[in-house]
Amino acid sequence: MLECACIHKVQYYETDQMGVVHHSNYFRWFEEARTELLEKAGLGYHEMEALGIVVPVLSIACDFKSSAKYGQTVAIIPTVEAYTGLRLEVSYQVVDAKTGDLRAAGRSKHAFLDSAFRPSPLPKTHPEVDALMRRLLVKS
Amino acid sequence: MLECACIHKVQYYETDQMGVVHHSNYFRWFEEARTELLEKAGLGYHEMEALGIVVPVLSIACDFKSSAKYGQTVAIIPTVEAYTGLRLEVSYQVVDAKTGDLRAAGRSKHAFLDSAFRPSPLPKTHPEVDALMRRLLVKS
Amino acid sequence: MLECACIHKVQYYETDQMGVVHHSNYFRWFEEARTELLEKAGLGYHEMEALGIVVPVLSIACDFKSSAKYGQTVAIIPTVEAYTGLRLEVSYQVVDAKTGDLRAAGRSKHAFLDSAFRPSPLPKTHPEVDALMRRLLVKS
Amino acid sequence: MLECACIHKVQYYETDQMGVVHHSNYFRWFEEARTELLEKAGLGYHEMEALGIVVPVLSIACDFKSSAKYGQTVAIIPTVEAYTGLRLEVSYQVVDAKTGDLRAAGRSKHAFLDSAFRPSPLPKTHPEVDALMRRLLVKS
Numbered sequence: 270m271l272e273c274a275c276i277h278k279v280q281y282y283e284t285d286q287m288g289v290v291h292h293s294n295y296f297r298w299f300e301e302a303r304t305e306l307l308e309k310a311g312l313g314y315h316e317m318e319a320l321g322i323v324v325p326v327l328s329i330a331c332d333f334k335s336s337a338k339y340g341q342t343v344a345i346i347p348t349v350e351a352y353t354g355l356r357l358e359v360s361y362q363v364v365d366a367k368t369g370d371l372r373a374a375g376r377s378k379h380a381f382l383d384s385a386f387r388p389s390p391l392p393k394t395h396p397e398v399d400a401l402m403r404r405l406l407v408k409s
Numbered sequence: 410m411l412e413c414a415c416i417h418k419v420q421y422y423e424t425d426q427m428g429v430v431h432h433s434n435y436f437r438w439f440e441e442a443r444t445e446l447l448e449k450a451g452l453g454y455h456e457m458e459a460l461g462i463v464v465p466v467l468s469i470a471c472d473f474k475s476s477a478k479y480g481q482t483v484a485i486i487p488t489v490e491a492y493t494g495l496r497l498e499v500s501y502q503v504v505d506a507k508t509g510d511l512r513a514a515g516r517s518k519h520a521f522l523d524s525a526f527r528p529s530p531l532p533k534t535h536p537e538v539d540a541l542m543r544r545l546l547v548k549s
Numbered sequence: 550m551l552e553c554a555c556i557h558k559v560q561y562y563e564t565d566q567m568g569v570v571h572h573s574n575y576f577r578w579f580e581e582a583r584t585e586l587l588e589k590a591g592l593g594y595h596e597m598e599a600l601g602i603v604v605p606v607l608s609i610a611c612d613f614k615s616s617a618k619y620g621q622t623v624a625i626i627p628t629v630e631a632y633t634g635l636r637l638e639v640s641y642q643v644v645d646a647k648t649g650d651l652r653a654a655g656r657s658k659h660a661f662l663d664s665a666f667r668p669s670p671l672p673k674t675h676p677e678v679d680a681l682m683r684r685l686l687v688k689s
Numbered sequence: 690m691l692e693c694a695c696i697h698k699v700q701y702y703e704t705d706q707m708g709v710v711h712h713s714n715y716f717r718w719f720e721e722a723r724t725e726l727l728e729k730a731g732l733g734y735h736e737m738e739a740l741g742i743v744v745p746v747l748s749i750a751c752d753f754k755s756s757a758k759y760g761q762t763v764a765i766i767p768t769v770e771a772y773t774g775l776r777l778e779v780s781y782q783v784v785d786a787k788t789g790d791l792r793a794a795g796r797s798k799h800a801f802l803d804s805a806f807r808p809s810p811l812p813k814t815h816p817e818v819d820a821l822m823r824r825l826l827v828k829s
Contacts, residue, residue: 325432421705444561455620573720
C-alpha cells in the first residue's frame with residue numbers, strides 16, 4: 270500500500286496567511302494521489318480521457334488533524350474503498366513524510382461517464398479498464 | 410437569508426480540461442461566502458485575525474450536483490448551523506445565479522483559536538464576537 | 550476608462566504566509582479584468598470560444614509596486630494597447646479600490662487562434678469580432 | 690546546471706478548459722524551481738524566513754512557447770542571473786522532461802527584506818547567506 274503513496278513537497282504558493290497550507294489544496298493533493306494510483310496501476314487518467322472516460326467527483330470530504338507547513342513534505346496514501354463498475358470510492362491519508370504525523374484524512378466518490386457526461390458502465394464499455402479497477406480494489 | 414448570498418462570477422482560471430469548474434474551487438467559494446457573511450454581520454475575518462482570533466477549518470465536505478461552467482455566475486448561500494462558543498458549523502448552497510439550479514451543497518466545521526493556535530472560548534475571551542456569532546446563528 | 554475597472558475583493562485563499570497576496574494571483578486578476586472588458590464590449594470570452602476563437606497568452610509580465618492584503622479590495626484597470634487582427638496587447642493597472650495606491654502594473658500579449666490552435670486572422674474569419682476589437686482599441 | 694532542474698508532473702488541477710496548463714501556474718513552477726535551487730545550495734527558503742529574511746517578487750515575466758499538457762512532465766531550470774547583496778535576478782527555462790521541447794522562458798527579480806519588509810543588505814545582515822548566494826551566482 271505504501272508503494273502507492275504520492276510524495277508532495279509543500280509549496281510556498283500553497284500556504285496562506287495563517288502560516289499553514291490552505292485547506293483547499295488537500296483536495297488537489299487527493300487528486301494527485303488518485304491519478305498517480307491509476308498511473309501506477311497501468312492507466313494514466315489522461316489515457317482514460319483519451320478512451321472517452323471522464324471520472325468527475327460526486328462528493329468529497331476531508332478532516333483536518335494537524336497543519337502541514339512550508340518546509341515539510343507530505344505523503345498522500347490513497348486506498349480504493351469501493352468500485353461497482355459505475356462508481357468509485359477512494360479514501361486518503363495525508364501524513365508528514367518524515368514523522369508520519371497524520372495531517373488529514375479524506376474520502377471521494379466518483380462516477381464513470383462518457384465524454385458526453387452520460388453514465389458509462391465500465392464492465393460493458395471498457396472491460397479492460399474494469400479489470401484494472403477490480404485489481405486496484407482487491408489490492409487496497 | 411438571500412441577503413447573505415455571495416455572488417461569484419466563474420473565472421476562466423477556475424475551469425479544468427473537463428470544461429467545468431475544478432471541484433477544489435468550491436471550497437474557496439465557501440470561504441468567500443463565509444467571510445462575507447461575517448463581514449456583513451459587522452466583523453470582517455481580517456478584523457477577527459487582528460483581534461487575535463483564528464478560525465481554521467476542522468473538516469469540510471461537498472456534494473456536487475451539477476457542473477458550474479465558465480460564462481456562468483453562481484450564488485453561494487451560507488447558513489450558520491451551529492455555534493458553541495468554541496466551535497462553528499456552516500452549511501453552503503451553491504446555485505446558478507440566473508436559473509437557481511443547485512450546483513453543490515457543503516458543510517464546514519471550525520474552531521476558534523488564539524494566535525498561538527490554542528482554543529479560545531469566545532464567551533470569555535471576546536464576548537462581543539460571541540454576541541455577533543449568536544445573532545448570526547439565530548438569523549439563519 | 551474607469552468604467553472598465555474590474556473590482557476584486559482580496560480573498561483569504563489568495564494570501565500566502567508572507568501575509569500578502571501571492572504574486573501568481575495578479576495574473577488571474579489580469580484575466581478577470583481582460584475578460585470583463587470583452588464582456589462589457591459585448592462579447593464574453595465564453596462566446597468567443599463558442600465562435601471557435603481561442604486567445605491564449607503569448608507573454609505576460611508584472612511589476613509589483615506594493616502588496617495587496619486580505620481585507621482590501623482592488624480595482625484592475627485593463628487597457629487595449631495594440632490590436633492587429635491577429636495579435637492583441639493589453640496593459641493593466643492594479644490599484645487599491647479605496648486609496649488608489651498602485652499595487653501592480655502589467656502587460657500581456659495574445660494571439661487569436663482557431664479551435665485547432667492555428668492563427669485566425671479576425672478581419673477575415675470573424676469581421677464582427679474584429680470590429681469590436683478595433684472599437685476597444687480606439688476607446689482605450 | 691541540469692542538476693538544478695526541478696521535475697514537475699503536470700496536475701489535472703493545473704489545466705483549464707483550453708485543454709492546456711493555465712499560464713498562471715508557470716509562475717508557481719518558477720517558485721518551485723527557485724526555492725529548490727536555494728535548498729540544494731544548502732538553505733531552504735523556510736530557513737531563510739526563519740532567519741528573518743523575506744524575498745518578495747519585484748517583477749516577473751514569462752514568454753510562452755508551447756503548451757504543457759496533462760499527462761506530461763516538465764523540468765524547470767532556474768539560473769541565477771544577478772545578485773547584488775540586496776537584489777536577486779533569476780531566469781527560468783521550462784522544458785518537456787521527455788522531449789526537451791521548450792515550453793516557456795521567464796525571469797524574476799527579487800529584493801532581500803527583513804521581516805518588517807525593510808531592505809536587508811545580506812553582506813551586512815547575513816554574511817553566510819550572502820556567501821551562499823554568491824556561490825549560486827558563480828555556478829550558474
